[in-house]
Amino acid sequence: MPNVKLLTPLIAGIVTAATMATAQDLRLGMSSEATSLDPYFHNLGPNNAIARNIFDNLVLQNEVQSLTPGLAVSWAPINETTWEFKLREGVTFQDGSAFNADDVVCSFKRAPDVPNSPSSFGTYLKGKTVTKVDDFTVHFTTEGPYPTMVNDISTIAIVSNESGCDATTKDYNHGDAAIGTGPYSLVEYVPGDRIVMKRNDNYWGPKPRWETVTYKPIKSGPARVAALLAGDVDIISGVPTVDIAHLRENETITLSQGSSNRVIYLHLDQFREKSPFVKGNDGGEIKNPLIDQRVRLAISKMINREAIVERVMEGVATQAGQLLPEGFFGVSSKLEVMAYDPDGAKALLAEAGYPDGFKLTIHGPNDRYINDAKIAEVIAQMLSANGITTAVDTMPRSVYFKRASAGSPEGLPEFSLVLVGWGAGSGEASSPLKSLIRTYDKDRGFGASNRGRYSNPEVDALIDKALVTNDDAAREALLAKATEVAIGDVAIIPLHYQVNTWAARKGLKYIARSDEYTLADGVVPE
Amino acid sequence: MSVLVFFGLNIIGDPVYMLVSPDADQEDIDRVIRNLGLDRPILEQYVLFVKGALQGDLGNSFIFGESALGLISRHMGATLELAFTALFLAIAIGIPLGLYAGLYPNRMSSRVIMTSSILGFSLPTFWVGLMMILIFSVQLGWLPSTGRGDTATFLGITSSIFTLNGLSHLILPAANLALLKVSLVIRLTRAGTREGMQQDYIKFARAKGLSTTRVVGVHLLKNILIPIVTVLGLEFGSLIAFSVVTETIFAWPGMGRLLIESILQLDRPVVVAYLMIIVALFVVINLLVDVVYSILDPRVRLKEQGK
Numbered sequence: 001m002p003n004v005k006l007l008t009p010l011i012a013g014i015v016t017a018a019t020m021a022t023a024q025d026l027r028l029g030m031s032s033e034a035t036s037l038d039p040y041f042h043n044l045g046p047n048n049a050i051a052r053n054i055f056d057n058l059v060l061q062n063e064v065q066s067l068t069p070g071l072a073v074s075w076a077p078i079n080e081t082t083w084e085f086k087l088r089e090g091v092t093f094q095d096g097s098a099f100n101a102d103d104v105v106c107s108f109k110r111a112p113d114v115p116n117s118p119s120s121f122g123t124y125l126k127g128k129t130v131t132k133v134d135d136f137t138v139h140f141t142t143e144g145p146y147p148t149m150v151n152d153i154s155t156i157a158i159v160s161n162e163s164g165c166d167a168t169t170k171d172y173n174h175g176d177a178a179i180g181t182g183p184y185s186l187v188e189y190v191p192g193d194r195i196v197m198k199r200n201d202n203y204w205g206p207k208p209r210w211e212t213v214t215y216k217p218i219k220s221g222p223a224r225v226a227a228l229l230a231g232d233v234d235i236i237s238g239v240p241t242v243d244i245a246h247l248r249e250n251e252t253i254t255l256s257q258g259s260s261n262r263v264i265y266l267h268l269d270q271f272r273e274k275s276p277f278v279k280g281n282d283g284g285e286i287k288n289p290l291i292d293q294r295v296r297l298a299i300s301k302m303i304n305r306e307a308i309v310e311r312v313m314e315g316v317a318t319q320a321g322q323l324l325p326e327g328f329f330g331v332s333s334k335l336e337v338m339a340y341d342p343d344g345a346k347a348l349l350a351e352a353g354y355p356d357g358f359k360l361t362i363h364g365p366n367d368r369y370i371n372d373a374k375i376a377e378v379i380a381q382m383l384s385a386n387g388i389t390t391a392v393d394t395m396p397r398s399v400y401f402k403r404a405s406a407g408s409p410e411g412l413p414e415f416s417l418v419l420v421g422w423g424a425g426s427g428e429a430s431s432p433l434k435s436l437i438r439t440y441d442k443d444r445g446f447g448a449s450n451r452g453r454y455s456n457p458e459v460d461a462l463i464d465k466a467l468v469t470n471d472d473a474a475r476e477a478l479l480a481k482a483t484e485v486a487i488g489d490v491a492i493i494p495l496h497y498q499v500n501t502w503a504a505r506k507g508l509k510y511i512a513r514s515d516e517y518t519l520a521d522g523v524v525p526e
Numbered sequence: 527m528s529v530l531v532f533f534g535l536n537i538i539g540d541p542v543y544m545l546v547s548p549d550a551d552q553e554d555i556d557r558v559i560r561n562l563g564l565d566r567p568i569l570e571q572y573v574l575f576v577k578g579a580l581q582g583d584l585g586n587s588f589i590f591g592e593s594a595l596g597l598i599s600r601h602m603g604a605t606l607e608l609a610f611t612a613l614f615l616a617i618a619i620g621i622p623l624g625l626y627a628g629l630y631p632n633r634m635s636s637r638v639i640m641t642s643s644i645l646g647f648s649l650p651t652f653w654v655g656l657m658m659i660l661i662f663s664v665q666l667g668w669l670p671s672t673g674r675g676d677t678a679t680f681l682g683i684t685s686s687i688f689t690l691n692g693l694s695h696l697i698l699p700a701a702n703l704a705l706l707k708v709s710l711v712i713r714l715t716r717a718g719t720r721e722g723m724q725q726d727y728i729k730f731a732r733a734k735g736l737s738t739t740r741v742v743g744v745h746l747l748k749n750i751l752i753p754i755v756t757v758l759g760l761e762f763g764s765l766i767a768f769s770v771v772t773e774t775i776f777a778w779p780g781m782g783r784l785l786i787e788s789i790l791q792l793d794r795p796v797v798v799a800y801l802m803i804i805v806a807l808f809v810v811i812n813l814l815v816d817v818v819y820s821i822l823d824p825r826v827r828l829k830e831q832g833k
Contacts, residue, residue, distance in 0.1 A: 029672070035589050042589070043547040116561065116591035118545035123554050169591055191590075192601060192779030193674055218672050218777040219787070222656055227672040227777075230663035367790070398792040402540030425549050435549065445551030 024211035026520055029224045031238030033217035037189055038172035039157035039180075040111045043119045048155075049517035050215065053197055054094075055157035055180030058085055058104065059150055063513045063522065064327060065261065065427025067150055071099065071158055071181065075150055077470055078139075083149045087136040091204045093160045094185040101132040106165035107158045114169060124152040126445075145468040147475055151426040183208035183521055192217065197520070213520040228253065228503055235504035237518045241314050241370060247503050254526060256502045258512020259318055259325045262423040263432070264369055266362075266379070266493040268296055269416040271453035276408070277361040277416035281389070286358060290416065290452075294352040296490035300338045301345035302386040303379060309496055312374050316501060320494035322483050323422070323432040325514075330429025330466075330479030335487055338494075342386050349387060357387030363404065364419030366394040370498055376419045379495075390417075404451050413451040420451065421498070425515070429479040433463050437486045454491040528579070531801050532572055540564075541588050541792035562588055575798070584802060585795035589788075594799035598781055604674055605773070605780030607685050609765040611700035613758065616707035621754070623708075624715025625742065631720060639712060646709030655702045655775040662698060670695050672777045699776040703769055707761055714757060718750030725749075751822055759815035767804045 032046045039051035052060075058072040072085040091099040108130045112122030128149075129141045140149060159165060160179055167177030178186045183205065184197035195215040199208045216233060218224040221240035225247070228236045239247065239255070247253050268290040269275040275288040289295045305319040318325060321337040349357060360383065364376035373394040380390040394400075407414030424431040439455040440447035447453075459482050466478035487494070502510040504523065511522045542559050550558075559565050563574070578585060584594045627636040663671035675695035678688040686692025722728060723746065731741045770782040777783075781800065788796040 036591070041591060042545075043549075116586060118558060118562075118588055118591070119547045119550065120554065120557075122557075123547060123550050173592075190779065192783065193604075193777075216673050216777065219783075220774050220777070223659065223672060223775045223777060226656065226659040226664055230659065230667065230671040232663065232671050232673075396539070396790070398539035398541070398544055398790065401543035405543060422548065425547070431549065442552040445553060448551045448555070449548060 025214070026210040026212070026235070026523055027214045027216065027233045028518060028520070028523070029216055029218045029227050029233035029236040030518060031219060031221070031224065031236070033192070033219070034195070034215075036169055036173055037175070037178045037186065037195070038114065038169040039159065040114045040121050041117050041169045041172070043121050043123070043155075045516055049519060050195060051157045051180075052182065052517060053184045053213065053520050054178055054182045054186055055159065056182050057154055057157050058087075059154040061154055061427055061515065063258070063511050065424075065514050067154055067427075070154075071104075072153075075153075077149075080145050080470070081142050083140045083146075083153075084133075085138050085140070085153070087138065088204060089136055091181050092202055093163075093179050093181055094200055094202075095160070095163060095179045097160055097162045099158070099160075099181055100135045101138050102135075102161045103158055103165075104138050105130050105132050106161040108156060110159065110165050111156050116169070121156060124155050128152070145470050147466075147468070147470045147472075148426060148428070148430055151428060155425070184210075184213055187212070209521050209524065225503070228505065231505065234508060235502060235510060235518075235523055237500075237502050239501040239503045241316055241501075244314060244316060244501055252506045254504050254506055254509050256504065256510040256512050257316065257499050259514060260423065260498045260500050260516050261324060261328065261425075261427060261514045262369075262421050262498045262516070263320050263323055263325075264317075264372075264375065264419070264421045264495045264498060265320070265323075265436075266299075266495065267413075267418045267420060267436070267450075267452035267454075268299070268490075268493070269413070269452055270296075270491075271412075271455070275416040276414065277363070279359040281356055281358060283359070288416075289352065289354055289358055292352045293490055294348045295354065296493070298345040298348035298352070299383065299388065300490055300493045301341040301348070302382050302388070303338070303493065303495065304340040304382060305337060305495060306340065307382075308375060308378055312371050312378055313496065313499075316499045317370075317496040318499060320496045322487055322494055323436070323492075324424055324429055325497045328424065328428060328514075330433075330476050330483070332480040332483045332487075334480075334484055345386055354387075357389060359389045359391075360417055361391045361393055361415070362417045362419060363400070363415040364392075364394045365397040365400040368397040368400070369421045372419060372421075375495065379419070405449070413453065415451075418451055419495075420449070422449065423516070427515070429483060430463070430466060433459075433479060433482055433486070434467070437482070437491050438463050452492070454486075454489075456486065456489055456491065459486050459489070459491070527805055528576070528798070528802065529572070531798050532575060533568070535792075535794045535797055536568055536571070539792050541794060544791050545588060579802070584799035587788075587793050587796050589791055589793045589796075594795040595803075597796060598784065598800055598803060601779060601781040601784045603684060604686075604778060605766055605769060605782060607687060608696070608700055608703060608769060608772070608778060608780060609762065611687070611696055612704035612707060612765055612769075613762055615700060615704035616711050616758070616761075619704075620708045620711025621715050624712040625719055625747075627712065628716040628719025629723070629742065631716075640716070643709040643712045646705045646712075649705075651702060651706065651771045652775055654705060655699075655772060658698050658702055659775070669698050671698070674779055699772050699778050702776070703765060703772045707758075707765070710757065710761065711754060714754050715750065718753060719746065722746045722750050748822060752819060755815060755818050755822065759811050759818075763804075763808045763811045766807060 034047040034050040035042050039055050056070045058070055060068050060070040062068050071088050073088050075085045078084045112125045127142050131139050163179050164177050171177035175186050183203045185200045187196040187198050189195050197213045199211055224236045225243050227233045270291055280286040309317045319337045322335045324331050362376050362380050364372055366373035376394055377392050380392045383390040403414045404418050422432050435449045438446040439460050440450050462478050462482035466475050469475040500516055507526055509526050546555055546558055587594050587597050623639050627639045630636050659671045662669045675686045675692035676689045677684050677686045680688045731745050770786045773780045773783040785800050
């Protein structure tokens with residue numbers, strides 16, 4: 001067997017040649033991969049996270065999505081329809097060119113308008129006009145009052161008017177145009193394999209922590225954990241829940257966890273007299289019981305959220321009583337997690353005229369949220385145990401979301417009870433209120449993800465008012481009030497907030513971010 | 527083929543809802559649908575696709591925004607490198623072991639070889655891959671568990687075979703991919719050898735007083751190679767086209783992983799282009815197999831048959 005003899009010295013040689021990474025190098029094993037280095041090409045978490053290393057935004061979101069100064073040092077509304085942003089002076093791009101208002105103006109022009117973009121940043125820039133006042137002042141104007149201006153502005157990275165604004169997505173991916181003012185500059189991008197960056201020594205903020213940073217996509221969960229254990233990467237994102245327990249016991253590994261801005265919830269069909277997946281106990285058609293608030297409340301009471309968090313999620317989640325975890329802007333302090341109360345639920349069902357329950361199907365994705373299919377199954381069992389005979393139907397997200405949003409022959413949501421999640425990208429409560437709770441209104445862009453077509457004029461009025469109230473305290477009160485009314489009405493049934501887990505080698509930890517981004521400078525010594 | 531793939535893919539799901547940010551409103555969603563050309567009737571989409579395909583344009587990836595063909599060819603190098611290494615391992619390990627087991631069927635070592643080959647056949651690739659990572663990377667720390675190593679260019683070919691770091695990354699995935707093929711080659715070679723050794727021409731060669739090396743190396747090997755080449759040709763195609771599992775476990779940036787991710791995210795143009803390329807590839811491989819036949823076996827040479 002000559003071949004085996006050949007292999008042995010080869011392996012030995014490679015082992016000695018393998019270089020150990022120094023303390024200044026960071027290698028990250030990622031559960032998902034950016035699709036481009038063009039910061040405007042695809043509004044997608046992994047892309048935005050990579051862009052945050054290379055580029056800066058005018059306003060940055062910190063780990064709990066509070067707004068902090070980035071390339072803008074201050075901002076304020078100067079009248080009902082205009083916001084003024086003062087820019088940071090003395091900042092240079094990684095190619096040495098200076099940063100000023102021209103870069104901002106042309107960045108905001110390019111952002112909504114990238115050819116072939118599968119998901120554009122235009123969503124955040126509709127109806128906004130940017131004008132240069134002087135080299136370090138810009139104005140954003142809108143038609144009416146627009147209090148969430150700063151949240152929207154904080155989503156847009158700033159590229160250079162010399163190298164970035166006229167460049168194509170291809171130029172960015174080749175590295176020629178991927179030049180920002182951020183803490184790291186691009187060294188190498190091999191799609192599917194790695195993104196390598198090095199420290200930007202001229203960074204305007206605190207000195208970036210790492211000399212070199214390498215992002216590696218390792219999408220298979222077990223392989224990602226193995227790569228960490230083998231020392232091939234220093235930190236991994238998206239630790240599979242089944243591995244958390246044994247990694248916690250491993251002394252060479254440190255886990256970092258943090259609540260995300262993502263709530264997992266149920267939407268119920270509240271707009272059809274006859275709902276396609278609701279049947280009487282004899283299998284015949286019945287009037288849609290989910291329109292009755294008491295029935296929705298009963299379903300919410302039948303769900304043992306503690307059991308879901310402890311058993312299905314292995315403790316890695318937080319029970320939810322509203323749209324966002326506490327601490328976020330616009331969250332109500334009055335709402336509690338709905339208690340598990342099967343007797344109360346049965347009484348409510350009887351009161352609503354369904355003492356013997358009915359038949360229902362819950363639909364959910366099986367590859368989108370952490371343990372999504374298992375959660376749907378557990379909920380079906382909980383409902384079935386309390387009189388509502390529930391079947392489960394889960395499917396890949398590529399099939400699911402279209403059907404859940406517009407799958408019926410008339411282009412309406414197809415299902416009766418859906419399991420979905422919502423991450424509040426803007427980091428405040430108007431995001432889920434606008435998209436999930438507000439009455440569906442195509443022209444005004446409301447309720448795009450209102451898959452139950454919940455509609456309540458009182459809630460709509462509160463949301464509409466909040467969206468034009470510039471005063472922060474008054475707006476926060478309005479958003480909280482709208483949430484309270486909607487949850488009281490069981491517009492949706494919140495289940496839990498996802499908790500994200502990162503695992504790092506001993507000596508490092510990650511400052512967990514609610515927006516689920518993995519940033520190089522968030523990896524810090526323990 | 528293109529009809530089947532194109533229409534089959536278009537029945538399933540909807541890529542738009544996979545692409546848009548959840549913050550997008552209905553107007554944004556409609557714009558994406560228009561941009562991707564999905565608002566057109568399916569027949570018109572197909573006609574446009576065929577038109578493009580005839581000019582060598584198989585469409586743009588929904589997710590990456592660049593040409594599907596370019597995207598695939600960029601990932602092809604990594605996969606070819608993996609597949610050739612696996613094929614080399616299959617031949618270099620499989621044939622000698624198979625010959626040995628065939629020539630000395632009653633020795634203990636032959637039995638060990640044959641039993642191991644059953645394991646090679648029956649253990650699932652993903653499990654073996656993970657076990658290899660656990661043993662060689664996590665426990666022993668000898669080899670890296672993930673990704674492709676440094677590449678270098680030699681004779682115009684850019685590959686990670688030419689660097690030590692690259693080779694160290696290549697060994698585990700290539701061995702994982704080769705395992706099944708090695709077992710296959712061992713069994714084929716052994717069966718061929720045992721049958722071949724009974725044939726008259728072998729007896730005759732021996733009677734002529736030829737050395738064992740010559741009898742086995744020339745007379746026997748040449749005759750048993752034909753079935754092996756046929757099977758390896760087909761298997762090589764599947765090595766290239768469907769090394770999905772290995773590429774996923776080892777985070778190998780090849781086209782198998784591109785395929786599975788494109789399927790999951792409904793990046794239809796990439797899936798269609800991929801399958802078109804694979805069809806072409808299988809045709810080419812089969813042609814090559816036929817050419818190799820004629821080299822190995824004079825009887826199948828058409829020209830001489832005609833004489």
